[in-house]
Every structure is written in structure tokens, then in C-alpha cells.
Amino acid sequence: MTDLMDLLDSAAGRPVAPTSQTVDGDLRRGRRAQLRRRLAQGSAVVVTGAAVTVGAAVLSGGGTGPQRVGPAVGTVKTTPPTSSAAPNGKTSPTSTPTPGPGTLVPADAERNDRAFSAALVPFAWQRQQSDTVLAFEPPGIDTTVNDFQDKLVVMLAAGVTPPSDARQFQFGGGNARSWTEGDTSIYYLVLADGRTAVVLQVPPALGWDDMTVAGFAKGIAVGPSAQAGVG
Amino acid sequence: MSAGRDGEFAAFVHARRAALVRLATLLAAGDGHLAEDLVQTALTRLYVAWWRVEKDQGPEAYARRILVNTLVDERRRPWRRSETSRADLPEQPSDVVDVENADAVRRALAELGPRMRAAVVLRHWLGYDVGECAQLLGCSEGTVKSQTARGLDRLRGLLSDDLTTTTTSGSAP
Numbered sequence: 001m002t003d004l005m006d007l008l009d010s011a012a013g014r015p016v017a018p019t020s021q022t023v024d025g026d027l028r029r030g031r032r033a034q035l036r037r038r039l040a041q042g043s044a045v046v047v048t049g050a051a052v053t054v055g056a057a058v059l060s061g062g063g064t065g066p067q068r069v070g071p072a073v074g075t076v077k078t079t080p081p082t083s084s085a086a087p088n089g090k091t092s093p094t095s096t097p098t099p100g101p102g103t104l105v106p107a108d109a110e111r112n113d114r115a116f117s118a119a120l121v122p123f124a125w126q127r128q129q130s131d132t133v134l135a136f137e138p139p140g141i142d143t144t145v146n147d148f149q150d151k152l153v154v155m156l157a158a159g160v161t162p163p164s165d166a167r168q169f170q171f172g173g174g175n176a177r178s179w180t181e182g183d184t185s186i187y188y189l190v191l192a193d194g195r196t197a198v199v200l201q202v203p204p205a206l207g208w209d210d211m212t213v214a215g216f217a218k219g220i221a222v223g224p225s226a227q228a229g230v231g
Numbered sequence: 232m233s234a235g236r237d238g239e240f241a242a243f244v245h246a247r248r249a250a251l252v253r254l255a256t257l258l259a260a261g262d263g264h265l266a267e268d269l270v271q272t273a274l275t276r277l278y279v280a281w282w283r284v285e286k287d288q289g290p291e292a293y294a295r296r297i298l299v300n301t302l303v304d305e306r307r308r309p310w311r312r313s314e315t316s317r318a319d320l321p322e323q324p325s326d327v328v329d330v331e332n333a334d335a336v337r338r339a340l341a342e343l344g345p346r347m348r349a350a351v352v353l354r355h356w357l358g359y360d361v362g363e364c365a366q367l368l369g370c371s372e373g374t375v376k377s378q379t380a381r382g383l384d385r386l387r388g389l390l391s392d393d394l395t396t397t398t399t400s401g402s403a404p
Binding site: 003004005007008009010011012013015016017018022023025026027029030031033034182 | 236237240241244245248249250252253254256257261271274275276277278279333334336337340351352355356383386390394395396
């Protein structure tokens with residue numbers, strides 16, 4: 001007699017405990033899906049709202065040239081490459097020859113001929129980009145551009161409706177919104193044209209406050225080849 | 232993204248991923264790549280739905296449901312069906328040596344349709360009762376019974392005429 005359960009148990013193979021890398025990969029995929037789901041949900045709400053709200057913030061992937069994010073109402077203090085800064089990205093009163101990782105420094109001009117460009121970038125963070133996303137990953141991390149975990153991420157969004165309890169702050173002459181997902185901050189900012197929206201994911205490792213985020217966002221430009229990265 | 236969810240999810244993956252891979256291996260009839268795809272899909276969806284799932288049916292039940300549903304959805308696609316044809320399927324019942332070979336069982340499972348295979352695996356490996364199978368597969372209990380019976384007949388023809396079944400509830404690996 002041959003028992004089916006025994007046969008199936010044999011055919012299922014021996015159980016192999018997952019490595020920490022495998023578990024990390026599952027976590028990364030989950031987080032990425034969660035972020036995309038949230039953005040997609042926000043998009044759906046805005047698309048519905050656009051039918052009755054003329055001038056609502058919508059994504060604009062077209063246009064004749066780069067559109068720069070409007071200036072912050074406040075003044076953000078950026079750090080030149082040779083000045084000092086704390087590791088969390090905030091300026092420091094003491095002087096050292098090298099900025100700390102994550103400190104905003106001027107970007108290499110040749111890297112900005114893309115769908116997204118940035119005038120200021122976090123020092124020592126690795127830049128990654130495609131037509132749908134501009135990302136910066138922390139030093140020592142090596143993942144694909146579409147893996148958003150722990151990265152500074154800039155994406156176009158076909159509008160995102162922030163949670164009702166999202167904070168408001170002034171940016172580019174309009175209201176920006178910010179909320180958190182766990183320990184990660186999400187910012188919703190509208191370009192100076194009043195139509196194009198960008199969404200920023202700011203990881204806690206940067207330690208950026210609203211003013212630092214605004215300083216980074218002010219230097220973001222969106223080219224005509226940029227595409228929405230939601231879904 | 233909360234640290235609580237990340238920690239709980241990681242603990243679940245550490246503890247139960249191997250079992251999910253084994254289930255997916257049977258559902259995919261031994262196709263290791265498809266099995267891994269199924270598991271990754273299930274775990275990704277599980278992460279997104281973690282809070283709801285934890286309060287509702289539990290993470291493992293949810294992951295199993297996604298494994299089965301994803302398999303059935305995948306196999307509905309024409310390109311997927313064309314990929315699964317095998318040239319070395321046994322035409323006659325295998326001898327005792329083949330029956331003892333796990334690969335022969337996987338080849339026999341590949342002869343079943345995905346729903347029928349899922350019904351057999353859920354019922355006779357995980358120990359689900361007919362009602363649980365019907366709920367997970369989204370069909371009637373009568374369909375589960377007929378699919379399981381036909382699946383067993385087919386497996387007996389391919390593997391061994393004296394194939395026996397012991398559906399012990401709660402014996403899930």
C-alpha cells in the first residue's frame with residue numbers, strides 16, 4: 001500500500017529555512033508594494049475629484065521642458081561640499097573638511113540630463129534614476145532602482161490625497177502636506193505650475209526636517225520624459 | 232510601514248516560509264521557479280494586508296489562499312498553459328521504483344489541472360476538510376469532492392493502483 005500523504009510529503013521536498021537575505025527580500029517587496037498601493041489609492045481619489053474640481057493637482061508628464069519645484073516660503077540653509085554638517089543632514093556650527101552622509105550638496109551637472117534632476121543631493125548617497133523615479137540609497141546599500149526601502153525617493157504622482165491628519169506646511173507659495181508611514185516621512189508637494197505633483201519618501205536615516213526637505217525639493221526638476229511610477 | 236508589522240512579518244517569514252515553499256512546490260507540480268514566484272507573490276500581498284489578515288483569518292491561511300489563487304490565475308493564461316506541457320509524462324502507471332521517486336509524483340501532479348491539483352493537495356496533504364477546501368477554492372463542496380475523486384483516480388493511474396489516502400485533519404506540515 002502506498003499512502004498519498006507520504007508521496008506528497010516526499011514530492012514537496014525537504015524544508016529549507018530561509019536565509020536572512022531571503023527574509024529581507026520579502027520585506028523589501030512588501031514595503032515597496034505597500035508604498036505603491038498607497039500612491040495608487042491616492043491617485044484614484046484625485047482622479048475622481050478632478051471631475052468636479054477644476055485645477056486640482058494632477059500629474060503632468062508632458063510639457064516643453066523641465067518644471068522646477070517652487071521655492072519654499074522659508075529659507076533652507078544648504079551645505080556646500082566643503083562645509084561641515086551633522087550625519088543626519090542638518091548643518092553644524094563646527095567646520096570639518098567633509099560633509100556628513102546625507103548632507104545636501106550640489107549635484108553633478110552631468111547627472112541631471114534625465115527625466116528627473118536635482119540641484120542638491122544628499123552627500124554620499126548613491127543616486128539611481130529611471131523615467132519613473134529618482135532615488136538615493138544610503139551608503140553601503142546596493143539594490144535596484146525600483147527597490148524603495150530606506151531610500152530617499154522622488155516620484156511623480158497623478159495626485160495623492162494625503163491622510164486627513166497630514167501636517168500642512170508652506171512650500172512654493174502653496175500648502176504642502178506631510179505624513180508618516182511607520183518611521184518614514186512622505187511629502188506631497190506641488191510644482192510651481194500648480195499642476196504637477198511630486199511625492200517624496202524621506203527615510204529616517206536622513207534626519208531631515210521640513211526645511212531641509214523643502215531645500216531638496218526646491219532643486220527638483222521634472223523633464224518631459226518623466227512618467228508616473230504608480231501602480 | 233511600522234516596525235511592529237515589519238518585525239511580526241519577518242518572524243512569520245522565518246518560521247513559515249519553508250512550509251509555504253513546500254506547499255507551492257506541490258501546487259506548481261515541482262516547478263521550482265513558479266513555486267518561488269507564488270511564495271513571493273503571496274508574501275508581498277500578505278505584508279500589505281498584514282493588520283487586516285492578522286485579525287481575520289491569520290497570516291498562514293491567507294498566504295495559502297493567495298498561493299492557490301495565484302496559481303489558478305497564472306494557469307488561466309494561454310502562455311502559461313503552453314509552457315507547462317511536458318514531453319516526459321508517464322503514459323502508463325509507473326512501477327514501484329518510480330512511485331518512490333519524488334519526481335515521479337511531481338510529474339503525476341502536473342497531469343492534473345491546477346484546481347484539481349490544489350484540491351488534492353489541500354485535502355490529502357494539508358488535511359483540509361471538504362468545506363475548508365471549497366471556501367479556499369471558491370467553489371461548492373460538491374465540486375471539491377468530484378475534483379478530489381477524479382484527481383485521485385488520475386494519480387492512481389499514473390502512480391500506483393493501491394494508492395491510499397488518510398485525510399487527517401490538522402496534519403498540515
